[in-house]
Amino acid sequence: MGITRRGRYDLDRLWRKVEESHLLGMNGPEDLTRIASVIMDGLGVATADEAWAVLVGDFRAGRRGTRRSGERAGTTIRMGAYLGHVGRLSDERARLELCIEAIRFGPRDPALHVRLLGLAYAHDLHIGATEPSRLEAELALIDRVRETVAPDSPEWRQLRTIRGGVRLHLGVLGGEDDFDAAVEELADFAGADEIDAEARAAQRGALAILRTHQAVRTADEASLAIQADELAAVLDALSPENRSRLRFEAAREHALTSARLIRDRKGLPVAPDVRPWLPIGEVLRQVRLLPLDARPVALCETGMARMHRAMAEEDTDVALEAVSLVEDGLALLGPDALGWVTYTFQLGWGLRWIAREGRADRYAASLLDRSVHWLSRAIEAVGGPEDPHWADISMETAWAMRLRAMCEPAVSNRAGLDAARRTGADALYAAVRTVFLQSGTDHAAWSAYSFGNHALGVARWCLADAVPADAVRTLDAGRGLALHAATVRTTVPEMLRAAGRPDLAAEWHEAEAHAGAPASAPGAGLPTGPLGTGPSSRLRRKVLAALENLPDWERLWDVPTPDNVGAALRGMGRTALVYLLPGVDDEAGAAVIVAPGGGVTSLRLPGLGVDVVEAAERRVGGGRSRDVRDVLAQAARDMGGPSVEEGVGGALARLCGWAGRVVMGPLLQAVGAAEGRVPSLVLVPMGALGAVPWHAARLPSGRYACQEAEISYMPSARLLCEVAGRRPTGVRRAVVVGDPTGDLEHAGAEARAIHRTFYPEGTLLGTATATPATVAGRVARQGGGVLHLACHGTVEAGRRHSSYLKLSGGRLPAEELTEGASRLRDLELVVLAACRTNVSGHGYDEAYSLSTAFLVAGARSVVGSLWPVPDDATSLLMYMTHHYLNREGLPPGSALRRAQLWMLYPGRQAPPGMPKEMVARVGRIKADDLIGWAGFTHLGW
Structure with missing residues (x-):
């Protein structure tokens, strides 16, 4: 029993009245409203929310844990389903509370339990x-x-x-x-037999919308075309008056436009879109035919789809019409609706695009004001950085704020420019949370994909506003986020225990232990991600909440300061860390230079422009897949370089000439040489510049950059600082792997020679013996030292395993090195004498490759390659690298450089102890053949 303003009511009697009203017919939304009115009248209240509050309040005031309380809970849930159709029910927690009571103590009827769950879930x-x-x-x-x-x-x-x-x-x-x-x-x-054909079509359409989201996330234009066809079939199956038609039409428009944009970004042919625009008046007429509750979403979805297509076709007039549809929909929807954030975000983005692309400059400030207004409301709705959408929305807000400030006179826009930079930087810092939330490297890389470009944009603002130190932190905030999340991951259990959560630490350890296990393996029920990729996003979310306020946790989210970077450079004996930024539009490229003392300077590089970078990015599909040989060849041709017939070697030579003239010549002059030694630079090339072998740049003097400086690479300053803190283990033994698949003759000879000459007490593994498990086991027992792998390397962009080494009877994927608990720790040096081992399968700015994965896994130094390398020349280069490492005691980066200089010297001589088979090939190596030596890079100490 309960009390209302009318006095007492009987819940069972009220429910019987509801059932009687239900028998009068259920043909549409008006019948749901009629039944809700029966409930409100019976309780003597004016609104659905008041009725819900009375029902829930009386339930909570009564006795719990009895069959009667379970029955009352079930009845209240069913009444709530009717009430939810006519108004927002503010006490949403009650639905779950009632469900638990009804299922635990009510009738033991599984079918009833399922119906109650469906009613509790299927609310507004x-x-x-x-x-x-x-x-x-x-x-x-x-x-x-x-x-x-x-x-x-x-x-x-x-x-x-x-x-x-x-x-x-x-x-x-x-x-x-x-x-x-x-x-x-x-x-x-989807498509269950017990529902009618139209409902089955609607289910298929809803599923196609979800798969469209997946395809957009992974830049899969083929899947988008399939989903567009599926949505067309769905529309053919729906009646003209079906309330979901506009939604599915908008979804099909979105799929077609997205596929077109992805093909354009990948440099693939794009057919012109000849479909006529549906007149805006006809759109509004169709919306007015819908029930009131369906109109807001129809307006928003249709407006967003039209906006995306208009942006693809650069039609600002249609985009403005689309904006009006979305704004009209938002006026009807209300800020607490689930789609509110998505619609306001898209609206703000569209308004910014129109302001930037439109020709009526006098309207730009007004459009940007509206853009900032809607984006600010979206930020307010999501709350803060703990929401995964906060970073994207804040980044878009920063772009709009920047453009708005630039509409003002230069003397008065400083505050606006500063605010835009701060907002952009905050968004980039928050992106780490979103990436860490993902369960596997592929999901993490997809989440991080856009932030590399955002970091470049905000860094350019910093340089334009004369605050280069801020550019350093901004650039690193958008770099290698999946790598950083993998590094953070190793510290989680210790922090959980310090936070008083040993339970979560144990759960995390269990999930880590089963990383890589297939779904059917023992322990597959643990909270891991897809295919056992480690802790699931659900477990990660609990960890984030548990560690939210720990000082160490905040430090892990932040990026290094220039002083932190300077300290790492001093510890490693490096001259400078240098970010290379490609130019865009009319802006020149730049080098941002961090000195060992923590000072930051920038160097303008006018020739480092989009003529090379965008050509390379188009060639490799927007940074998601690549064959670096093709990248280099295409980039050189787009600069007016050699013809296709001239081959990759000629294209590479032309590109290296450009790299020396435009970048490395001015950079080496700006950095200068330290007294008594060559400069030692660590390069962080942004975007498609990561495909260029900068150490092989041909300077105006005719010498190569590696002849004037020692050049290493790092994916980010974050990882530089992490690696700088690793102390040597003193282990000198090696595990040497050669030709594990039996089809690389020189690789096998190389491994045998390196093992016999330099590491006779180490382990040699070859064809049939170099299995992934054996290699890992031998490295673990050895306790550090050197790992040399002369084998095949493969990059499969965007796949679950984006890059891997082919070993005997299996693979060693990069993801296993960063996702599992058993990592190859304490290695002094990993030499990856294989193809494309320093090429990322997850986009340039993620820099996620086999080389960087070994760094994350614990190695101090890694040698990797940028392209498929020739077997004979590689074997000589690798032998000489180990020669300088062991016979002259050079550190790995210096040893690789000396080996490359040896390759460059026409009068090179074989050192004592080199096997006769190798000695016979020493004179056949051409000094000007860049392919044989320039592809190898050094990372780390």
Whole structure:
């Protein structure tokens, strides 16, 4: 029983009145409203939320834990389903509370339990209803009910759909593994036989929308074309009056436009879009035919799809019409709706684009004011950096603020420029949280993909505003985020124990221990990500909450200061850390130079422009896949270089000439030589500049850069500082692997010679013996030292395993080095005498390669390659690297440089002890053949 303003009411009697009203017919939204009115009248209240508050309040005031309380909870849930159709129910937590009571203490009827879960979940979701902790509790309750339901029954399939919906919302909160798992669960149910054809088509359409999101995330234009065709088929199956038509039409528009943009970015042919625009008046007419509750989303979705297409076609007039549709939809939707953040974000982005691209400059300031307004509202809705969308929205806000400040006279816009820089930097720092939340490297790299370009943009602002020190921190904030997340990951258990959460530390260890295990392996039920990629995003979210306020945790999110970088440079004996920034539009490229004392200077490089960089990026598909030989050849040709017939060697020579003239010549002159020694530079090339072998740049003097300086590479200052803190182990033994697949003759001879000459007490593994497990086991038993791998290397861009070494009977993927708990720690040096081992399969600015993965896994130095290398020349270069390392005691970077100089010298001589077979090839190496030596790079100490 309960008390209302009218006095007492009987819950069971009220429910019977609801059931009687239900028998009068259920043909549309108006019938739901009629039944909700029966409930409100029976309780003597005016609104649905007031009715819900009375029902929930009386339930909470009554006795709990009885069959009667379970029955009352179930009845209240069913009433809430009607009330939720006519108004927002503010006490969303009550739904889960009621479900738990009904399932634990009410009738033991699995079918009823499934219906109650469906009613509790299928309400008008809003931002506050998607708290991760509540969604996790819903999943736990669903799994409990699932244990009582017969597999393959209608209730089982319905439960999978409910569970998929909850996981989908967890995915929206930043866990792409949850999103992908949810799509598969929902796909299992789509097209169930017990629903009518139109409902089945609508399910297929909803699934196509989700798969479109996945395809956009992974830049898969082929999948987008498939989803566009699927949505066309869905539209053919729907009746003209179906309320979902506009939504599916907008989704198809979005898929087609996205596929077109991706093909354009990859340099693939793009057919002109000849489809006519639906007149805006017809769009509005169709919207007015929809029920009131369907109009806001229809306006927003249609407006966003039109906006994206208009932007692709550079049509600002249509884009302005699209903006008006979205604004009209938002006026009807309300700021607590679940789609509010997405729509306001897209609206702010569209307004900024129109202001930048439109020809009416006098309107730009007004458009940018509107852009900042909507983006600020989106930021307010998501709350703070703990929300995974905060970084993207804040970055877009920074761009709009920057453009708005530039509309003002130069004498009065300083405050606006400063605010834009701060907002952009904050967004980049927050991006680390989003990347860390992902369960595997592929998801992490997808999440980090856009932030490299954002970092370049904000860094250019810093240089333009004469604050180069800020440029350093900004550049590093967008670099190698997946690598940084993998580095942070190793410190998590210790911090959890310090925070008083040994339970979470143990859970984390368990998930790490099963990283890499297939889903069917023992322990697959642990909270790991897809295919056992380590801790799932759900576990990571709990860890983030537990460690939120620890000082060490904040330090791990931050980026090094110039003083931190300077200290690392001093410890490693380096002359400078140099970021290379490509130019864009009318802006010149630049070098940002950090000195050992922590001072920062910048060097303008006018020729470092988009004529090379954009050509290379188009060639490699926007940075997601590449064959570096093609990149170099295409870049050289686009500069007016050699023809295709001249070959890769000629193209590489031309590119190295450009690199010396435009970059390395001015840079070496600016840095200067230290007294008594050559400069020692650490380069961090941004964007497509990572494909250029800067150490092989041909200077105006005719000498190569490596003849004037020692040049190493690092993916980021973060990793530089991390590696600088690693102390040598003193182990000199080696594990040497040669020709494990039996098809690299010189690699086998190289390994045998290196083992016999330099590491006779070490381990030699060859064909049939160099399995992944054996290599890892021998390195672990050795306790450090050297690992030399002469074998095949492969890069498969965007795949789960983006790069790997081919060993005997298996692979050693980069992801296994960074995701698993068993890492190859304490190695002094890893030599990857294989093809493309310093090429990233996850985009240039992620710099995630086999070389950088070994650094994250614990190595102090790594030698890797930029392109497929010739077997014979490589074997000589590698032998000589170990010669200088062991016979002359040089550190790895210096040893590689000396070996490359040896290759460059026409009068080179074989050192004593070199095997006769190698000696015979020494004179056949051409000094001007860059392919044979220039592809190898050094990273680390």
